[in-house]
Amino acid sequence: MNLIKLNIKTENQKYPIFIGNNIIGNLSKFLRENLISFNQCLIVVDKNVPKRLIKKVLNSLLKKKITLHHFNSSEKNKNQKNIDDILSILLNKNFNRNDCVISIGGGITGDITGFAASIFKRGLKFINIPTTLLSQVDSSIGGKTGINNKHGKNLIGTFYQPSLVISDIIFLKSLPKREIICGYGEILKHAIISDKKFFSFLDKNGSQIFNLKSPLIEKAIFKSCSIKKKVVEADEKEMGIRKVLNFGHTFAHAYEATLKYSKKLNHGEAVILGIKTAAKFSLSINILNIKEFNLIENHLNKLDLPKSINKFFSKRDLNKILSFMKKDKKNNSNKINLVLLKKIGSPIYKLQFDEKKINLFLKKELVK
Numbered sequence: 001m002n003l004i005k006l007n008i009k010t011e012n013q014k015y016p017i018f019i020g021n022n023i024i025g026n027l028s029k030f031l032r033e034n035l036i037s038f039n040q041c042l043i044v045v046d047k048n049v050p051k052r053l054i055k056k057v058l059n060s061l062l063k064k065k066i067t068l069h070h071f072n073s074s075e076k077n078k079n080q081k082n083i084d085d086i087l088s089i090l091l092n093k094n095f096n097r098n099d100c101v102i103s104i105g106g107g108i109t110g111d112i113t114g115f116a117a118s119i120f121k122r123g124l125k126f127i128n129i130p131t132t133l134l135s136q137v138d139s140s141i142g143g144k145t146g147i148n149n150k151h152g153k154n155l156i157g158t159f160y161q162p163s164l165v166i167s168d169i170i171f172l173k174s175l176p177k178r179e180i181i182c183g184y185g186e187i188l189k190h191a192i193i194s195d196k197k198f199f200s201f202l203d204k205n206g207s208q209i210f211n212l213k214s215p216l217i218e219k220a221i222f223k224s225c226s227i228k229k230k231v232v233e234a235d236e237k238e239m240g241i242r243k244v245l246n247f248g249h250t251f252a253h254a255y256e257a258t259l260k261y262s263k264k265l266n267h268g269e270a271v272i273l274g275i276k277t278a279a280k281f282s283l284s285i286n287i288l289n290i291k292e293f294n295l296i297e298n299h300l301n302k303l304d305l306p307k308s309i310n311k312f313f314s315k316r317d318l319n320k321i322l323s324f325m326k327k328d329k330k331n332n333s334n335k336i337n338l339v340l341l342k343k344i345g346s347p348i349y350k351l352q353f354d355e356k357k358i359n360l361f362l363k364k365e366l367v368k
Helices: 024-033 051-060 080-092 107-122 133-139 177-194 196-210 216-234 241-246 249-258 267-284 290-302 315-326 355-366
Strands: 004-009 014-020 040-046 065-071 100-105 125-130 144-149 152-159 164-168 336-343 346-353
Touching: 004 216, 014 216, 024 051, 024 125, 024 164, 040 051, 040 080, 040 107, 051 065, 051 100, 065 080, 065 107, 080 107, 080 144, 100 107, 107 125, 107 133, 107 144, 107 152, 125 133, 133 177, 133 216, 152 249, 177 196, 177 216, 177 241, 177 267, 177 336, 196 216, 196 290, 216 241, 241 249, 241 336, 241 346, 249 267, 249 315, 249 336, 267 290, 267 336, 267 355, 315 355, 336 355, 346 355
Parallel strands: 014 164, 040 065, 040 100, 100 125, 125 164
Antiparallel strands: 004 014, 144 152, 336 346
């Protein structure tokens, strides 16, 4: 599969996403073709990105005035202090609104860089070069930026669309398998909420996608991005249909926060657990039938994906999990908002539940 271009069009911004293998050396060409110019640029780069790949980016920007800032990417570092570090560089270097910030890294790096770009002088150009499967299929699309704090995940942030996104498969080849699994969680979520044919494609080819087999990996990324593109274009600010993208995430964010964003459970693994929990809860209240639930459970088993919250939590953690669920930013009352499933490809998002009902459900899950 050759270079793929997806155009995202929201109310306030139109921008392209380029997907391909070994395309990052064409960055200056992409900038020129999309009429993106700047006087100077701050590149915020995840310390885990291989230097040879960073060099490809820098070689493509030889005629530009560049400042490089290395960021130690982790959920714990997705905080105000690191935003202040980026803002200090921009102020000290006299950046203005004609300048640019580029993120090279996973979703955390993109979130924190995009947030800094959105609040500095009310907005700098922002270019996102996602380097993990998770960020290529999820966080690089849709304009959500933000940081965590002691009250929970992503509670402080903005909607701020990038000017350009470049998703290069070459970055994925440097990642451990756990990071590929992490991204697969979001691909699976997109299939479950939107497209049973795509779910069947994943069920048939999942192991080859894990091994980054071409053209299957490109097809999976493209299809996943296309699903999110359609939802984001219909509802940029998450006032309605975009809420379906939170399938599994209310549980997932609470799981992460309960473990204090430790390496024991990364975001994509938490999403996979959240998908299983949300599907099981849908089954328990007779929204989802057992046949559809088994399709999801068997897929998780076949690919040896995380599937049991018992491995990470006990009944002692229940109050913490519920406390974080109640603080979820999608709630607009004393009840907890959940996205559930009628069948694969058919989610329901206008559902609210008492804490007591979720408590009883999770208590049963945690004693198995």
